[in-house]
Amino acid sequence: MVDKSGQLRRRQGESGSHRARILQQLEQSLRKHWRLGQNMVLCWAPDPKGLLTLMVPHYFLGNLTAGDRSGDLAEKEQFVSAVIGGSCLKTHEEIFSIAQRLGVSTSFIKLDGVLGEDPDMLAAADAIISSYGISYVGSRAVLLFDIAEFSLYTPFEQASQLNSLSYSMNSAYNKLQRQGVDVNFARTTTGDGYYVWNRDQGAYPDLDMLSFLLLILIDNAVARGQASGNTVPVIRSAFHIGSHYELFQAEGVNPSVLSYIVGDVTIVLARMLESAEAGQIILGDFQANLPDREGTFGAQEFVTQAINELRELDKLRIAGQPMKEIRVLTPRQGSLENLSMVDKHGMRLEAVNLELEVELADERLRLGAR
DSSP: OOOOEEEEEEHHHHHHHHHHHHHHHHHHHHHHGGGGTTTEEEEEEETTTTTEEEEEETTHHHHHHSSOOOHHHHHHHHHHHHHHOOBOOOOOOHHHHHHHHHTTTOOEEEOOOOTTOHHHEEEEEHHHTTTTBEEEEEEEEEEEEEETTTTGOOOOHHHHHHHHHHHHHHHHHHHHTTOOOOOOOEEEOOSEEEEEEEEESSSHHHHHHEEOOOOOOHHHHHHHHHHHHHHHHOOEEEEEEEEEEEEEEEEEEEEEEEEEESEEEEEHHHHHHHHOTTOOEEOOOOOBTTTTTOOOOOOHHHHHHHHHHHHTTTEEEEETTTEEEEEESSSSSBBBBEEEEEEETTEEOOOEEHHHHHHHHSSEEEESSS
């Protein structure tokens, strides 16, 4: 009697092992072309004997869009943003067209097997290749936390404050996850704080990031009330939605596993907190989509919906206490306070200030008060 199920398992195992070898060979080849971060991949396309890549020096994009802001340069920047926005997987026709437009040549990487047309295999290859390149995101919610007077504390106090803020993020994540809201967040340190963003994109992830911010601030406020010494930080925080580039930093002979972001959204966040007071909460001047609603909306509507969603979460507890109410405190009924700031470069920036009152079972918190 033939054990067909056993033969099937062996074939599946051999197929999986073969795919793993191809992906390993792909990464080894990319590492050679990458040259310790000297080059980066803009896009790629599968080939019957391997794959084609569009690999350029790390300074290529900067040189391409340098100089004055003429129409030609602006058009080039838009074109490159479209090329590296989303997946860097392209068709043969697309990659040759892109190469011709940018005035560069494609590079061929030979593999011992073909990537084929299997979506899982292509997605796995794309994930590997992406870590050797740069991507563009046109719109994403990003947070910035800045610890007030950080440089005045001892190194041990600084470490404690960063760990405390990190714990508040993890605590807020767990609270939302228990309610069925999965915030797939990533972060990079600024030294005295963090940039935080949702790896997922869209209206729901953007709104979830604002709910995430509010829970982090509530957890931080409760922790400060219970702490002794300078172990829990007083933080300035900002929320904005905008565009950015995402890339992996070179670390020795390999690209980093973790990415970092830079672009319009991070620049605006830094400018907003430049002159912010300790404890202040600032939201940017943006227009973005909200879930299940037509059109785009600003900070006022985002705050209203985020608070409504937090109110609807069943059994939400902060430090063991149920949250009874959360409300916005405004100078004018129903309207957030508009801010007009001038940064150190003399550039004007519009934003809004957010103050909240949170009522727990045993205490009342004031957030964003200046």
